[in-house]
Amino acid sequence: MIAINNLTFAYSGQEPIFKAFNLTVDRGDAWSVIGPSGCGKSTFLYLLAGLRRLMSGAILIDGAPILRPRPRTGLVLQDHGLLPWATVRENARLGLSIWNFYGADGKHAPADKKLGADKADQRVDYWLEKLGMAALKNEYPGRLSRGQRQRTAIARTLAMEPDLLLLDEPFSALDAPTREELENLITRLNREANITCIIVTHDIEVAVVMGRKILALREGFNHEPFILENACAGIFDKRNQTAFHNQCAELRKTLGALA
């Protein structure tokens, strides 16, 4: 689904983060991206999301080069990116409102999906309900807990029916039960709806729970990708088991070797 060919990227005036970097992601895959802070994890997601311009090389999604945000890619950021002046429902509807604002032009919104206002409302309400936010839909983000804000941001993304979900530290600063619940939700979406998921995290346990493949990035520039196959993904109730611990230990060792 995603083909990264010879990607090179640097922030202006700095050393490159990626240099002739290649990676292929299959449809329906679940990837974790892990590495020390400042290694370019978030940049990697922004590049996939079409929010940063590559210096050379290409990122192809479904064969099309990514030059601007792609309508069917959903991005969820750590601090949620909600509009403080809009209610939960208005926030969750934002993506669809923007689609309607442009019309189905194929550039900002998918060309094949025209969505009436009623349909959009229904879809937003469906996801708010499903994420347990229906009762709070008229509240403003300032009144919500972090977990509730993150649910709103996820509802906003899911209402757009993405086929690729990019998540940047989505569970940091959440309490453990909320984190596990959302981990569960994302894993189900990945398996049942066949949504490709790429999740960036600095947390080894999260990386092992969420990614069937784990991409380890290093500080300095990344040329060869270090990929770990992970059989423990999606095992929520076995966090205490040996296999899970061994996987975490191996990942820790890999990261140590890269540093």
Added chain:
Amino acid sequence: MKRRLNLSAAVIGLLMFMFCWQVLTWLIRQPIMPSPLLVLPLFFKSIFGELGLHFLASTGRVLAAIAVSVITAVPVGLGLGQSPRLDRIFAPLIAIVYPIPKIVFLPVIYILMGITDVSKVFLIALIIFFQILVVVRDEAANLQAELILSVRSLGAGRRALFRYVYFPASLPAVLTALRVSVGTAIAVLFIAEQSLTTYGLGYYIVVETYQVLRYPEMYTGIMAMSVLGLVLYFVIYSLEHRFCRYQDQNGA
């Protein structure tokens, strides 16, 4: 701003004001201080006559100035706020010009633009322009980069960003700046209307009544100008509450 004004408070305030006025009338006992009991009936009679025309002329000028300044200052402010490079270039200039009382340019503007409605509106717009420019610039600059990124990832281009992010983000600040500067704007209007015009409250108060010693009529003009200031203030105030409810909630 946190203390909300309600109707009963407004009525009580008005009655206290009238009472103080009446006490002054009793104390001063000169034609320059007529009783509100004389001025009020006169006001309500003449506001539907000639005074009303003066009132409309002044209102029109203030509204035109507000419109011109908002339409020009908001885009410039957004541009500066979004581009740190442009902002660095222009910030020193704005910092110098911002605190200058623009009324001192009155003669210059009159000579360059003529003593017309255009020059009067321009002078008032100039005052409001800088107030709005500065707050819109700061609001746009303070928006979190992550917020912009995540809205862009939803497909928003420049136009949608303006509609869904920059405009609603700067609206509260624009309204606050307007509410604060409306008093200055009307004060400047009062001065600007004293020269070469036929309608306008400034002209009515100074030329048509004060200079010919029609003191009670002069007070009706003063009342009309006060009403203009009050109404504008509270219209903007209620717009702030209507559009910025989330701030009350967040502050709670």
